[in-house]
Amino acid sequence: MTYCIGLMSGTSMDGIDAVLARFDQRGHPSLVASHSLALPPTLLTELHRLCSPADNEIDRMGRADRAIALCFAEAVQGLLAKTEIDAAQIAAIGSHGQTVRHHPDGRHAFTLQLGCPSTLAVASGIDVIADFRRKDIALGGQGAPLVPAFHHSLFRASTPRLIVNIGGIANLTCLNDQQVLGYDTGPGNTLMDAWCREHFQQSYDNGGQIAAGGQVNGALLKRLLAHPYFAQPLPKSTGRELFNLHWLHSQLGSLDAMPTEDVMATLLALTVQSIAKCAQNHAASGELYLCGGGAFNDELVRQLTIALPDYQIDTTAALGLDPQLVEGVAFAWLAWRHLNGLPGNLPAVTGAAREAVLGGRYPAR
Structure with missing residues (x-):
């Protein structure tokens, strides 16, 4: 059995959903626990602002990138506090990040999610798999939906x-x-x-x-x-x-x-x-x-x-799965796929040239 955590903060920005799932050898998940965390009002306002072009975006984005990563870590800590499972038992966190731009078409298509995975790994003490979408875009896909x-x-x-x-x-x-x-x-x-x-x-x-x-x-x-x-x-x-x-x-x-x-x-x-x-x-x-x-x-x-x-x-x-937790479990599943060297995209869905292992790994130690 392998434990993975999935973190999801979607376009609505209605909070962070953290899900702990246990995977069997075939990659079938069983839900262990879940936890939700509201974003601090000042950070929420800043994230909404960053979704539209404005002044001084790079500095503001850099600060928000780390701030939301620390919120993700807090959500992980709240999740594990509901269980008897220690951080050392978790194989990886699959973090979607907070999307602030998605331009999937054109020669220089790109997608951008905030939530510094290195900060999350250090703060949580758990390896992080993140940046799932950009490999698919590099292969000519939309990067979404995954x-x-x-x-x-x-x-x-x-x-x-x-x-x-x-x-x-x-x-x-x-x-x-x-x-x-x-x-x-x-x-x-x-x-x-x-x-x-x-x-x-x-x-x-x-x-x-x-x-x-x-x-x-x-x-x-x-x-x-x-x-x-x-x-x-x-x-x-x-x-x-x-x-x-x-x-x-x-x-x-x-x-x-x-x-x-x-x-x-x-x-x-x-x-x-x-x-x-x-x-x-x-x-x-x-x-x-x-x-x-x-x-x-x-x-x-x-x-x-x-x-x-x-x-x-x-x-x-x-x-058999709470509708609020589907995407959180999905990103725990994508983390499990990455750890096992298995593709996480469907070219028929995204338009990518081929299947690919998605995300990068950010060690906690």
């Missing part, structure tokens, strides 16, 4: 099955006997969260209550769905570089006086319709399992169920 490989390992079935992770950005994995497909469908929670911060002084719409109290504006929804990303062929991935408040305000135009609750309702409809269209492109009916923070948005799940009446919709809890 979780479909894990979905295939853990959730594959003989009948069509979709796994939809709704974080800041939503991504979909289509599993069947013949192939695995995966890509970002578009905004998940990122636009809704940003609108909440701007107009409701809260970090997110709890349960979708604000959206449920508004009316969808058809004209705005049509404008939002006209974004070229939705028609872009696979492979593809996206982030806050495309879907952000600046873009949203540019689409509002003459509609900027509409009730803020109606904008929220329309943003939720954008997430629902973009996911539903992708699901229907794969199959008219089947199984769909949700994970990520969006799985806890009751209004979003209700509307997705209406949009896909012939799908059986549930969360990954029905498959």
Whole structure:
């Protein structure tokens, strides 16, 4: 048995999820413990600022890189405190890092995640596997999404099955006997969260209550769905570089006086319709399992169920894994793959030239 920790802080920046998993010789994980840690408000504000071009970015990024690594180490310590397992028993930490830029297309495509792995290794006393995405990009891939490989390992079935992770950005994995497909469908929670911060002084719409109290504006929804990303062929991935408040305000135009609750309702409809269209492109009916923070948005799940009446919709809890912990376990799994010299990407998903062992190893000693 091998113990690995997975750390995940996603586009929504709603906190750090730390997961301890035990792997058998085949690489099948069993969840041992989990721990969540909120980011300090000042660091959270700085990370949001770093997601958009601004002054003095390099100095600010360097400081944030180390600050969030120390938060990751604190999350690891909190996780291990819940168990009787010592740091010396952990083979490695798989750290996704905090994405602040993702430009996967063009000659000099790049992706950038903060969370200095050397600092994390020293502070935790555990070897760190990090920087998973850039090897895939070096091979001509998108560097994302990486979780479909894990979905295939853990959730594959003989009948069509979709796994939809709704974080800041939503991504979909289509599993069947013949192939695995995966890509970002578009905004998940990122636009809704940003609108909440701007107009409701809260970090997110709890349960979708604000959206449920508004009316969808058809004209705005049509404008939002006209974004070229939705028609872009696979492979593809996206982030806050495309879907952000600046873009949203540019689409509002003459509609900027509409009730803020109606904008929220329309943003939720954008997430629902973009996911539903992708699901229907794969199959008219089947199984769909949700994970990520969006799985806890009751209004979003209700509307997705209406949009896909012939799908059986549930969360990954029905498959044996808490929907909030799927990505954390995925990065523990990617660490295990690295330690065993096994590839962590799926070229059919990312567009990379070949499979590759992902990440670099940062020893604690």
